[in-house]
Amino acid sequence: MDARPVSMRIKLESYRASKDGERGLANCPVRTVIDTLGGRWATLLLSALAEKPYRFGELRRLVPDISQRMLTQTLADLQRDGYVHREVFPTKPPSVEYSLTDLGRSMFEALAHVLGWAERNHQAVRTARAAYDRAAEGIE
Amino acid sequence: MDARPVSMRIKLESYRASKDGERGLANCPVRTVIDTLGGRWATLLLSALAEKPYRFGELRRLVPDISQRMLTQTLADLQRDGYVHREVFPTKPPSVEYSLTDLGRSMFEALAHVLGWAERNHQAVRTARAAYDRAAEGIE
DNA sequence: CAGCATCCCACATGATACTG
């Protein structure tokens, strides 16, 4: 019996094409998901929407650093992948509300493990980086 | 009392600087972690190393698509963040073994939730994308 | 065997201006 915890038994095969004949990483299950989440703003917007639905302008104020272009585009990417629902209210001027779908909530539940880990351990990572950089400094 | 599951209560503040005075996303706890993991090869190499330690050449054969440049660089990034331990054996010619550190194993345990979700749900994501693209097609 | 140095380009992201 495999003594490793379940979480350690992710199969490397999951990174390859799901069907023979498909080449490269285009069809890789993991990359299908990570490519969208790896962007600079996706996890941030997902965290906001996990809290509650928000409108475009509210998100903009919530994340002042994001440009309007990237806010629009990231939301579109998340909607395209089925994580986010976009609802237009034909008021005047119009308002648009964004919310997580069931798929999005399901995915965020998994992602939250990483976000939680990051909250708890980012200092350890920073410390490791500083040590690595200090060691590299001595060599040059 | 907050009825949301623990995983939903990731605080948006975690994305901001950990200390006042630090501006932008440079000091964001989540970005500190995600910036490294978001790359094209990091999760793939971590999955391999979670299985067992590997040498440079073994990793290269395991992941034929990766260029030598990116294999070296990604491993260095992972080592710098403290996820990976690099051990040089002064044989001739030299061999170098890479393995997960305790920090790396801890982090991968969280990451595995996302990888597992991706394995189980990538088809749903692909389906959502196809539907979105089909709808967009009709408009143009 | 396990890298490093160099060149190069596509693409992700930002800045700015305009619109229904």
Place this chain on the structure above:
DNA sequence: CAGTATCATGTGGGATGCTG
């Protein structure tokens, strides 16, 4: 309010050749 369009740029990543 919630976008779109356009231009500019930094950098992630590939290709290739060299080295201890």
